[in-house]
Amino acid sequence: QVQLVESGGGLAQAGGSLKLSCTASGRSISTYTVAWFRQTPRKDREFVATIGWSGTSTYFADSVTGRFTISRDNAKNTVYLQMNNLKPEDTAVYFCATDFQYGGWGASGYAYWGQGTQVTVSS
Numbered sequence: 001q002v003q004l005v006e007s008g009g010g011l012a013q014a015g016g017s018l019k020l021s022c023t024a025s026g027r028s029i030s031t032y033t034v035a036w037f038r039q040t041p042r043k044d045r046e047f048v049a050t051i052g053w054s055g056t057s058t059y060f061a062d063s064v065t066g067r068f069t070i071s072r073d074n075a076k077n078t079v080y081l082q083m084n085n086l087k088p089e090d091t092a093v094y095f096c097a098t099d100f101q102y103g104g105w106g107a108s109g110y111a112y113w114g115q116g117t118q119v120t121v122s123s
Contacts (some may be wrong), residue, residue: 036094
């Protein structure tokens with residue numbers, strides 16, 4: 001089993017930046033894909049970004065491409081989501097997820113999830 005904890009959320013102004021962290025415990029996630037999703041009360045859980053175990057294979061949703069970056073530090077068992085040029089529509093609870101085999105875009109494919117961290121962007 002693996003436990004994931006997100007941190008780094010908070011309040012930012014439009015155009016600002018935040019950096020989220022997803023730290024794993026229980027076992028190493030160094031060989032597994034990690035993904036970020038976000039959710040609001042008005043929308044279903046939405047794919048944001050994913051990163052392969054090597055850190056070289058990444059994918060971003062169209063809505064965040066060019067503004068967000070994803071990286072990982074396997075020595076720290078942590079994945080980061082750097083969010084730049086934030087927009088009010090980025091406001092959501094952000095979750096990280098991993099799975100031992102799945103590495104796609106669908107939330108239902110991931111077995112392990114963190115508790116989420118709130119990101120609020122003011123206009």
